[in-house]
Amino acid sequence: MKYPAINNQLFRLNRKNFTNKLSRNSIAIFQSHDEFPRSGDQNHVFKQNPDLFYLSGIDQEQSVLLLFPDCPNPLYREVLFLRQTNEHIAVWEGHKLSTSEAKKISGIENIFWLDDLWKILPSIINYADKIYLNTNENDRYVHQVPYRDIRFIEEIKKYYPLHHYERAAPLLRDLRPVKSExxxxxxxxxxxxxxxxxxxxxxxxxxxVAEYEIEAEIIHEFIRQRSTGHAYAPIIASGKNANILHYTDNNQVCKDGEVILFDFGAEYANYNADMSRSVPVNGKFTTRQKEVYNSVLKIMREAKKMLAPGVVWNDYHNEVGKVVTSELLTLGLLDKHDVAKQDPAMPLYKKYFMHGTSHHLGIDVHDFASRYKPFEEGNILTCEPGIYIPEEGLGIRLENNIVLMKNGNIDLMDDIPLEAEEIEEIMNS
Incomplete structure (x- = not known):
């Protein structure tokens, strides 16, 4: 890992909060992510299961976390199982965590090698009434691949069919959105x-300048500062490309008179930033471009005011939609008579603003959270309105990351240039 060690109080607290939600006399087991093949003899860069990382801080493949707070043998109340290294692995793959390193990272005292999992598990599992197992329950995910969690569920149920099984994900869905300091x-x-x-x-x-050249400058700065890399596939969309919401080709030349829409963020220690900005290729917005830009900026500022603990997701998005409609009328993109007759279930503003204004942010860029639970203090949410006008070859999106607080939110990106004039000044300096 590139990043410095994280204070293991984070993971100790996360485990305490999680085990406090378990039913009495229950065991919970978490798996690391798979190592996914990239080619005939290579894997993709490993990315840890966010739930296992959240509870342990372990950022290594082939790891298992076992939590059994009521285990009659105190040795097995918190256990990490790690891949045991050898001379061959050390030569070909490099360093793997030692037991002492894993203790320091996680705050877990009892570390065993992965080969011991099926020796230890049978000795304690029959003393548990319930077994909590984990799957990916992010409501943006559609299950198609039988990943490690799914395979483990099939295996353990084969050996222990009479146990009562529970889902760990609903507990984490309540815990993970509320961020600690x-x-x-x-x-x-x-x-x-x-x-x-x-x-x-x-x-x-x-x-x-080509979009991919800009992408290269971004990743240079990321890696230089010990970021793992991009939090997600970066969007560098010049001109009409900005109207493709998830444009990632990044292979076109940026032309004089166009606006580039950026959507990128660094990943650091498995936590993510998510920023959008729109800038003129030649360093100067046209009158129309600035008009649209300032409308999006106004929507963003109004939306930020609405973000607060206790606010309900759908109510928030509906209120933002009213501001968007007002700005689209001002820009001449909607007609007030058409708006008066619109179907409330399909508001006309969605022609020019198709996506949501906010999502939770954390270990996952679209972090694991309920879209039906009111926002809470400690949530980190994006605020990312946009206006997309294909007929003008123009798309503007602006996005900051906001920590919700009872006595006033914190904008984690308030030092990133946002005003049109400030962006022009830097580009022409």
Whole structure:
């Protein structure tokens, strides 16, 4: 891992909060992610299961976490199972965690090698009444691949068919959205790296530069500051490409007179930033471009005011839609008579603003949370309105990351240039 060690109080607290939600006399088991094949003899870069990382801080493949707070043998109340290294692995793959390193990272005292899992598990599992197992229950995910969690569920049920099984995910869905101070600081660091990358490219952009050249400048700054890399596939969309919401080809030349829509963020210590900005290729917005830009900026500022603990997701998005409609009327993109007759279930503003305004942010970019539970203090949410006008070859999106607080929110990106004039000034300096 590139990032410095994280204070293991984070993971100790996360485990305490999780085990407090378990039914009495229950065992919970978490698996690391698979190592996914990239080619005939290579794997993709490993990415840890966010739930296992949240509870342990372990960022290594082939790891298992076992939590059994009421285990009659105290030795097995918190256990990590790790891949045991050898001379061959050390030569070909490099360093793997020792037991002492894993203790320091996780705060878990009892570390065993993975080969011991099926020796230890039979000795304790029959003393548990319930077994909590984990799957990916993010409501943006559609299950198609039989990943490690699914395979383990099939295996353990084969050996222990009479136990009562429970889902760990609903407990984590309540816990993970509320960020601790350490998590907020890690996210703030990811935002800081993202800021530096954005300022770097503002000074680099000019007509004739290719989208992929800008992408290269971004990843240079990320890696230079110990980021793991992109939090998600970066969007560098010049001109009409900005109207493709998830454009990631990044292979076109940026032309004089166009606006580039950026959507990128750094990943740092498995926590993510998620930023959007829109800038003129030649360093100067046209009158129309600035008009649209300032409308999006106004929507963003109004939406930020609405983000607060206790607010309900759908109510928030409906209220933002009213502001969007008002701005689209001002821009001449909607007619007030048509708006008066619109179907409330299909508001006309969605022609120019198709996506939601906010999503939870954390270990996952679209973090694991309920869309039906009111926002809470400690949530980190994006605020990302946009206006997309294909007939004008123009798309504008602006996005910051906001920590919800009882006595006033914290904008983790308030030091990233946002005003049109500020962006022009930096580009022309």
């Amino acid at each position: 350490i998590e907020i600081e890690l996210t703030k660091k990811a935002c800081s790296i993202t800021r530096d990358a954005f300022i770097r490219i503002l000074k680099f952009i000019k007509p004739g």
